[in-house]
Amino acid sequence: MRGMTTPAAAITDAAAYARAVQDAVEAAAAYYTGGTSPLDDDAYDRLVRSIAGYEADHPGQVLPDSPTGKVAGGAVEGDVPHTVAMLSLDNVFSAEEFTAWTESLARRIGHPVTRFHVGPKLDGLAIAARYTNGRLTRLVTRGDGTAGEDVSHAIGTVEGLPERLAEPVTVEVRGEVLMTSAQFEYANEVRTRHGGQPFANPRNAAAGTLRARERVYTVPMTFFGYGLLPLPASDPALAERLAGSAYGDLMGLSAGYGIHTSARTAVTDTVVETADEVLARVREIAAVRAELPFGIDGIVVKADLAADRQAAGSGSRAPRWAIAYKLPAVEKITRLLEVEWNVGRTGIIAPRGILEPVVIDGSTITYATLHNPADITRRDLRLGDQVTVHRAGDVIPRVQAPVAHLRTGAERPVAFPEVCPRCGSQIDRSEERWRCAQGRDCHLVASLAYAAGRDQLDVEGLGHTRVVQLVEAGLVADLADLFALTREQLLGLDRMGETSTDNLLTAIAGAKSRPLSRVLCALGVRGTGRSMSRRIARHFATMDAIRAADAEAMQEVDGVGAEKAPSIVAELVELAPLIDRLAAAGVTMTEPGATPPPAGDGPGPDGGASAAAAEPGPLAGMAVVVTGTMTGVLEKLSRNEMNELIERAGGRSSSSVSKKTALVVAGENAGSKRAKAEQLGIRLATPDEFADLIADLVADLVADPLSGTAV
Numbered sequence: 001m002r003g004m005t006t007p008a009a010a011i012t013d014a015a016a017y018a019r020a021v022q023d024a025v026e027a028a029a030a031y032y033t034g035g036t037s038p039l040d041d042d043a044y045d046r047l048v049r050s051i052a053g054y055e056a057d058h059p060g061q062v063l064p065d066s067p068t069g070k071v072a073g074g075a076v077e078g079d080v081p082h083t084v085a086m087l088s089l090d091n092v093f094s095a096e097e098f099t100a101w102t103e104s105l106a107r108r109i110g111h112p113v114t115r116f117h118v119g120p121k122l123d124g125l126a127i128a129a130r131y132t133n134g135r136l137t138r139l140v141t142r143g144d145g146t147a148g149e150d151v152s153h154a155i156g157t158v159e160g161l162p163e164r165l166a167e168p169v170t171v172e173v174r175g176e177v178l179m180t181s182a183q184f185e186y187a188n189e190v191r192t193r194h195g196g197q198p199f200a201n202p203r204n205a206a207a208g209t210l211r212a213r214e215r216v217y218t219v220p221m222t223f224f225g226y227g228l229l230p231l232p233a234s235d236p237a238l239a240e241r242l243a244g245s246a247y248g249d250l251m252g253l254s255a256g257y258g259i260h261t262s263a264r265t266a267v268t269d270t271v272v273e274t275a276d277e278v279l280a281r282v283r284e285i286a287a288v289r290a291e292l293p294f295g296i297d298g299i300v301v302k303a304d305l306a307a308d309r310q311a312a313g314s315g316s317r318a319p320r321w322a323i324a325y326k327l328p329a330v331e332k333i334t335r336l337l338e339v340e341w342n343v344g345r346t347g348i349i350a351p352r353g354i355l356e357p358v359v360i361d362g363s364t365i366t367y368a369t370l371h372n373p374a375d376i377t378r379r380d381l382r383l384g385d386q387v388t389v390h391r392a393g394d395v396i397p398r399v400q401a402p403v404a405h406l407r408t409g410a411e412r413p414v415a416f417p418e419v420c421p422r423c424g425s426q427i428d429r430s431e432e433r434w435r436c437a438q439g440r441d442c443h444l445v446a447s448l449a450y451a452a453g454r455d456q457l458d459v460e461g462l463g464h465t466r467v468v469q470l471v472e473a474g475l476v477a478d479l480a481d482l483f484a485l486t487r488e489q490l491l492g493l494d495r496m497g498e499t500s501t502d503n504l505l506t507a508i509a510g511a512k513s514r515p516l517s518r519v520l521c522a523l524g525v526r527g528t529g530r531s532m533s534r535r536i537a538r539h540f541a542t543m544d545a546i547r548a549a550d551a552e553a554m555q556e557v558d559g560v561g562a563e564k565a566p567s568i569v570a571e572l573v574e575l576a577p578l579i580d581r582l583a584a585a586g587v588t589m590t591e592p593g594a595t596p597p598p599a600g601d602g603p604g605p606d607g608g609a610s611a612a613a614a615e616p617g618p619l620a621g622m623a624v625v626v627t628g629t630m631t632g633v634l635e636k637l638s639r640n641e642m643n644e645l646i647e648r649a650g651g652r653s654s655s656s657v658s659k660k661t662a663l664v665v666a667g668e669n670a671g672s673k674r675a676k677a678e679q680l681g682i683r684l685a686t687p688d689e690f691a692d693l694i695a696d697l698v699a700d701l702v703a704d705p706l707s708g709t710a711v
Contacts, residue, residue: 010050010053011050011051011053011054014058014061017051017054017055017058017061017063018063020047020050020051020054021051021063021065021066021067022065023047024044024047024048024051024066024067025065025067027044027047043332043333045091045326048067051066051067079147079149079150080138080140080143080147080148080149080150081146081147082128082140082143082145082146082147082148083172083229083231083232084229085145085146085314086126086128086142086143086145086146086148086174087145087314087315087317087318087319088126088142088145088317088318089121089300089318089319089322089323089324090317090318090323090324091298091323091324091325091326092323092324092325092326093325093326095279098275098278098279098282098301098323098325099275101323102275102278105303105312105320105321108311108312108320109303109308109311109312110311113303113304113305113308114273114305115246115271115272115273115303115304115305115308116271116272116273116274116275116277116278116301116302116303116304117246117247117248117251117269117270117271117301117302117303117304118269118270118271118272118278118281118282118285118299118300118301118302119226119251119262119267119268119269119270119299119300120262120265120267120285120296120298120299120300121296121297121298121299121300121324121325121326122176122178122224122226122294122295122296123176123178123202123203123294123295123296123297124176124177124178124179124202124203124206124207124224124295125141125142125176125177125178125203125206125207125210126141126142126174126175126176127139127140127141127142127148127151127174127175127176127177127210127223128140128141128142128148128172128173128174129161129172129173129174129175129223130171130172130231131165131169131170131171131172131173132170132231132233133168133169133170134164134165134166134167134168134169134170135163135164135165136155136161136162136163136164137152138150138152139151139152139154139155141210145317149211151210151211153213154209154210154221157218157220157221158177158210158220158221158222158223159220159221159222159223159260160222160223160224160225160259160260161173161175161177161223161259161260162258162259164258165257165258165259166256166257166258167256167257169234169235169238169257170230170231170233170234170235170238171228171229171230171231171234171238171242171257172228172229172230172231173225173227173228173254173257173259174225174226174227174228174229175223175224175225175226175227175259175261176223176224176226177206177210177221177222177223178202178203178206178221178222178224178294178295179202179203179205179206179209179219179220179221179222179294180202180222180293180294181202181293181294181295182293183202183219183220183221183222184199184201184202184205186219186220187199187205187209187219188205188378188379188401189378190217190219191217191219192378192379192380194215194216194217197380197402197404198378198379198380198401198402198404199401200333200388200400200401200402200403200404201295201331201388201390201400201401202294202295203295205219206221209221222260222294223259223260224260224261224262225251225254225255225259225260225261226251226261226300227250228242228250228251228253228254228259229242230242230243243306244306245306246271246304246305246306247271247302247303247304247309248269248271248304251263251269265292266288266291266292266657266658266676266679266680267285267288267292267296268679271304278301281299282299282325283675284675284676284678284679285299286299286327287671287672287675287676288672288675288676288679289327289330290330290672291656291657291672291676296327297326297327297329298324298325298326298327299324299325299327300322300323300324300325301322301323301324301325302321302322303321303322308321309321328360328361328362329360329361330360330361330390330391331360331388331389331390331391331400332358332359332360332365332388332389333358333386333387333388333389333403333406334355334356334357334358334365334386334387334389335355335356335384335385335386335387336353336354336355336381336382336383336384336385336386336387336399336402337354337355337356337383337384338353338354338383339351339352339353339354339370339376339383339414339415340352340354341417341421342421343420343421343422343423343436343442343443344443344446345440345443345446345447345449345450345524346435346439346440346443346447346524346526347420347435347436347437347438347439347440347441347442347443348433348434348435348526349417349420349421349427349433349434349435349436350369350370350372350433351370351371351372351373351376351414352367352368352369352370353367353368353369353370353381353387353399354366354367355367355368355387355389355399358389360389360391360397361391363391365389365391365397367397368389368391368396368397368398368399369396369397369398369399370398370399371398372432372433372434373416373432373434374432375432376414376416379399379401379402380402380404381399381401381402381414382402382407382411382412382413382414383411383412383413383414384408384410384411384412385402385403385407385411386402386403386406386407387399387400387401387402387403388400388401388403420436420437420438420442422436422442422443423436423438423442425437425438425442431567439574440524441477441478444471444476444477444478445464445467445468445471447479447524448462448467448470448471448476448479448482449462449463449464449467450522450524451479451522451523451524452467452482452511452522454638454640455518455521455530455638455640455641456514456518456521456522456530457511457514457518457519457522458507458510458511458514458518459482459504459507459508459510459511460503460507461500461503461504461507462482462504462507462508466504469493469494470482470485470493473492473493475489478578478581479522479523479578479582480578480581480582480585482508482511483508483511483512483582483585483586483587484585485505485508487501487502487505490504490505511587512585512586512587512588513588514587514588515537515588515590515591515592516537516541516542516543516588516589516590516591517533517534517536517537517538517591517644518533519543519582519587519588519589520533520536520537520543520546521533521534523575523578523579525568525571525572525575526567526568526571527564527567527568527571528568530640530643531559531643531653531655532557532559532560534643534644534647534653535557535558535559535560535647536554536557536560536568537591537594538591538593538594538647538648539556539557539558539594539597540557540591540594540596540597541590541591541594541595541596541597542589542590542591542596543579543583543589543590544589545596545597546572547572547576547579549569550569551565551566551569552565554568554569556597558652592648593648617648617649617650617651618649618650618693618694618696619646619649619650619651619663619693619694620649620650620651621650621651621662622650622651622652622662622663623651623652623654623660623661623662623663624646624651624652624653624654624661624662624663624664624665625653625654625655625656625657625661625663625664625665625673625677626639626642626643626646626653626664626665626667627664627665627666627667627670627671627673627674628666628667628668628669628670628671628674629667629668629669630642630665630667630687631667631668631686631687631688632687632688632691633687633688633691634687634690634691635687642665645694649694651663656673657673657676657677657680657682658680659680661677661680661682662682662683663682663683663684663685663690664677664682664683664684664685665685665686665687665690666684666685666686667686667687
């Protein structure tokens with residue numbers, strides 16, 4: 001494809017305007033016919049806005065193909081007429097623009113809107129689903145708004161769009177077909193297995209899949225309903241009811257029929273009374289966006305009352321009673337320049353993509369994760385590819401897929417390492433994540449620095465620089481060597497005086513008293529982290545019990561599945577000599593407050609067999625999330641230490657809020673997790689209230705800080 005007009009640039013003359021219109025038409029046609037596009041959402045939005053800006057200044061030069069006067073999807077010709085025009089939405093991008101829209105709407109209908117319907121703007125493909133006597137008979141795309149493409153062949157493949165409604169009504173349900181994150185990953189796996197190019201993103205995947213008629217495979221999609229209207233054959237009483245219903249009531253009726261809506265998600269539709277409440281809801285939805293299992297690119301705001309909608313009416317491309325409040329893009333297209341290979345502390349060899357810099361949600365992204373070599377092969381990534389890069393919240397940016405239709409032929413294969421890029425040893429390729437044959441010894445400094453960290457053995461004074469010094473001096477070759485260091489050895493090092501030496505030896509001695517969960521974490525067993533190490537330690541209570549467990553017994557630990565259990569067991573066998581030396585050095589090999597599972601016992605009702613799980617605690621059976629900055633008696637605790645407190649009190653720590661969460665401890669500057677808890681009606685506690693709830697445990701920790709968490 002020829003070079004395209006820079007979407008962000010202002011259009012200054014008629015020739016540039018004509019090129020911009022053609023670029024927009026080509027991009028829309030590519031997307032709406034095949035689910036592909038040379039522009040990402042943000043670039044397309046900026047292109048259309050620049051076109052609109054030029055047209056506002058030059059109304060006599062507006063071209064007939066301009067996207068500003070067309071319904072989104074208008075590049076597609078359809079042969080199924082819509083009974084009611086299927087329009088798209090106008091956009092706003094800021095609180096100021098939204099306020100201006102509400103004022104304009106109030107002038108149009110003669111009074112301020114007193115009820116707004118607010119819900120997520122789903123990132124998929126709009127369709128109309130026609131039901132006759134409760135049976136799904138036809139699926140039609142938006143098309144040009146007046147007629148759409150018949151995609152009824154997809155009936156039965158879209159989750160949330162039942163083939164029969166709960167009632168035998170004749171209606172049309174309008175909504176969005178999309179792919180969840182899990183469905184998208186599965187779709188690309190199946191597609192590449194059948195020799196196809198991976199989809200660039202979930203929206204393109206949904207659009208391409210919905211239209212595919214003769215594929216030898218099917219992949220699931222999900223439907224979200226956002227509209228309900230009568231058909232010519234509808235019962236007159238029902239038609240009258242639908243025409244006069246508030247928008248929120250229509251969504252409730254849709255859900256009652258069995259249609260999937262946002263009602264069971266973290267971004268459920270709500271009805272509010274003022275523009276300020278709308279903006280507050282916009283902030284709430286934006287805050288949880290990164291945690292959603294499906295994509296949204298904004299928030300849709302509608303006049304809720306039927307009378308207001310009828311008074312406002314519609315234009316040729318969009319209703320005047322609704323607006324899309326667009327959120328900053330989390331996905332952009334940029335170029336994959338190189339792939340570098342890094343070795344982690346356990347010897348894992350991880351690829352990282354070096355990108356042509358791109359700004360996503362206010363941050364300049366130059367690197368993105370590529371997961372593993374198998375993922376690169378599966379996605380058919382090549383150096384020089386235009387790729388979609390996704391970043392949401394604080395999540396590490398990731399390369400989703402190449403935009404294969406933009407390839408020029410100059411792209412090059414990604415070169416995989418033949419030997420470990422750090423030490424030159426052989427590579428273990430037996431799993432998808434490659435590993436240096438030297439394991440954690442390949443990156444000994446990183447492994448030891450991690451073990452000495454605050455959330456593991458908490459050896460104050462043993463930072464990265466000091467670890468390098470110890471390794472280079474030949475004093476430390478593994479974790480157990482730390483506990484054999486002598487005063488004379490340390491005094492012989494540069495910048496180690498008597499005071500710093502004595503302090504370091506005291507800190508190392510104190511590390512021997514850390515609980516088993518921290519020791520296990522310090523070992524860096526693959527497939528475990530801080531949380532999993534705590535669960536394993538509390539389940540088995542002693543290192544001997546952990547080492548005696550086979551894969552079946554390991555699976556009884558909450559969160560350890562059939563795939564992870566064998567690798568954990570194998571790792572512990574590999575680490576046996578090191579564990580023996582740590583035990584001989586006096587390092588703690590038990591978990592305070594936990595009891596080993598009785599011999600021969602199977603898993604309990606919660607999936608665990610530990611007697612400790614049966615001991616009641618103030619948080620017994622509760623899933624607890626901590627967010628924000630702690631204050632009061634908990635002020636100095638790290639997040640890991642807070643999680644330790646939760647689990648020693650019988651609860652389960654979690655990093656995300658869901659309907660299964662029982663309590664959210666919200667400190668200062670708590671953000672999206674607090675907002676999500678409020679929306680779901682989950683109990684909230686301040687740090688002081690939480691400390692009172694587990695007062696006995698806090699008191700014990702204050703009295704005996706080296707037993708685990710220090711307060």
